[in-house]
Amino acid sequence: MCKKMNEEKKKRKAVIIGCGIAGPALAIALKHVGIDSEIFEATKTTPNFGILSLTSNAICALKLLGVFEKIKTDNSPNAYFYKHDGRLLKIPDMVSELEKHNLDDGIIVHRSNLVQELKEKAVSNGTRINFEKKLVDIQEEPDKVIAIFEDGTEIEGDLLIGCDGPFSKTRNIVLSNSPLPTYSGNIWTGVDLGIYKKFDLLPNAFHMTFGRKAYSGTLTFSDSRTIWWTNVPCPENTLEEFKKMSPGNWTKKLSELHKDDHARMLDSIKSGNNKHVRIPLYDIPYLPTWHRNSVCLIGDAAHATSPYIGQGAAMAMEDAIVLAKCLRDIPESNNAFVKFEKLRKKRTENIVKISQQTGSLITTSNPIKQLLRNLLLPRTITSSIKKLNWIFSYKISWDEKIK
Numbered sequence: 001m002c003k004k005m006n007e008e009k010k011k012r013k014a015v016i017i018g019c020g021i022a023g024p025a026l027a028i029a030l031k032h033v034g035i036d037s038e039i040f041e042a043t044k045t046t047p048n049f050g051i052l053s054l055t056s057n058a059i060c061a062l063k064l065l066g067v068f069e070k071i072k073t074d075n076s077p078n079a080y081f082y083k084h085d086g087r088l089l090k091i092p093d094m095v096s097e098l099e100k101h102n103l104d105d106g107i108i109v110h111r112s113n114l115v116q117e118l119k120e121k122a123v124s125n126g127t128r129i130n131f132e133k134k135l136v137d138i139q140e141e142p143d144k145v146i147a148i149f150e151d152g153t154e155i156e157g158d159l160l161i162g163c164d165g166p167f168s169k170t171r172n173i174v175l176s177n178s179p180l181p182t183y184s185g186n187i188w189t190g191v192d193l194g195i196y197k198k199f200d201l202l203p204n205a206f207h208m209t210f211g212r213k214a215y216s217g218t219l220t221f222s223d224s225r226t227i228w229w230t231n232v233p234c235p236e237n238t239l240e241e242f243k244k245m246s247p248g249n250w251t252k253k254l255s256e257l258h259k260d261d262h263a264r265m266l267d268s269i270k271s272g273n274n275k276h277v278r279i280p281l282y283d284i285p286y287l288p289t290w291h292r293n294s295v296c297l298i299g300d301a302a303h304a305t306s307p308y309i310g311q312g313a314a315m316a317m318e319d320a321i322v323l324a325k326c327l328r329d330i331p332e333s334n335n336a337f338v339k340f341e342k343l344r345k346k347r348t349e350n351i352v353k354i355s356q357q358t359g360s361l362i363t364t365s366n367p368i369k370q371l372l373r374n375l376l377l378p379r380t381i382t383s384s385i386k387k388l389n390w391i392f393s394y395k396i397s398w399d400e401k402i403k
């Protein structure tokens with residue numbers, strides 16, 4: 001039996017679709033359990049805008065993947081919240097609140113750094129990454145799976161894992177009856193302001209403003225490099241029109257949105273030189289299943305989430321490690337996928353739901369809800385850290401066997 005299991009492990013090759021966060025994390029995790037893989041990414045390179053806040057659970061995953069030391073920063077920013085007029089809302093000190101629950105502070109990283117380090121580690125382990133390979137079809141045969149790319153090339157493997165994000169083609173092909181991602185009603189838009197020293201913003205800190213019409217954030221690094229972003233409410237039926245808006249008109253729209261808020265908002269918008277990135281926010285609250293035969297989904301492809309509690313990248317890396325452990329300990333891939341889904345689905349669905357609820361509270365434009373939210377903020381922060389401890393304290397270990 002043991003010999004059979006080893007042979008099964010030796011001969012398996014995984015085809016990974018997508019080289020965002022889940023893809024290279026999975027390649028590293030699979031290598032750790034003795035499974036070779038190859039990654040196929042649709043784009044030419046990795047998008048380089050954006051920051052990620054990584055909480056204790058993400059840090060645990062990064063350590064298991066062996067990249068924490070490379071991406072670790074001294075950026076454990078504190079958070080400050082402001083009313084629309086710029087008055088600071090009193091809240092408890094986050095770092096001490098986390099310490100009370102034995103949780104790490106968390107870190108902030110540039111998305112591009114994280115993806116780059118994951119890619120480098122995967123490549124140094126012998127994983128090949130192929131760019132400009134857009135998956136267009138999948139053929140499943142009894143003993144293999146074949147991925148077909150837009151350029152007409154094909155690759156076969158023993159299993160295929162869709163790490164291709166919220167609009168996963170893998171999901172679209174093999175789980176075609178799945179519900180579509182749900183639009184949140186908001187476009188996230190942001191810009192890198194470079195070294196920004198106006199308004200005496202405390203460095204190494206998040207400065208969040210509950211604007212009259214939109215929730216906005218500023219992250220200032222220790223060297224005063226500053227990222228500014230806001231959530232633009234946008235009904236689904238006007239989404240296309242908003243996406244196509246010229247950069248100049250987009251900036252005008254942002255200025256209009258924040259015209260009743262404190263001066264820093266308008267200045268940040270102007271200082272962005274019309275270079276705002278725009279990302280409509282979608283989530284996937286529920287899929288009936290994540291796998292079929294020798295194909296499985298992980299990361300945003302399975303459970304995309306809005307960014308309000310900063311957990312999407314964390315969940316993608318957790319998935320990668322748990323799936324690798326399932327494939328290590330359960331001989332048949334299909335049975336391993338069943339176990340993987342059982343271990344991960346409830347947690348990820350709950351996180352997506354909590355993120356949605358948090359988003360609707362922080363982005364509300366209802367004045368009464370805004371008033372209540374601002375009044376209750378100190379209590380909400382303390383109780384949330386306690387209530388959400390199960391998210392942040394989630395620990396995985398390579399040693400523990402999956403049964």
Ligand SMILES: Cc1cc2nc3c(=O)[nH]c(=O)nc-3n(C[C@H](O)[C@H](O)[C@H](O)COP(=O)(O)OP(=O)(O)OC[C@H]3O[C@@H](n4cnc5c(N)ncnc54)[C@H](O)[C@@H]3O)c2cc1C
Pocket residue numbers: 017018019020021022023040041042043051052053054058133134135136163164165166167168169170188279298299300301304305306307309310311312313314315316
């Ligand atoms: C504004 C914003 C802020 C966020 N902030 C945080 C945060 O602070 N903390 C946190 O933990 N998470 C955060 N997230 C969530 C996080 O970014 C995602 O959950 C994470 O990127 C998911 O990783 P993934 O690899 O599953 O998907 P992705 O990162 O989307 O990667 C998918 C990859 O698949 C490729 N692909 C797509 N289709 C194909 C195809 N047909 N063939 C081949 N390749 C394909 C794509 O090009 C892409 O490279 C945020 C998200 C947003 C939008």
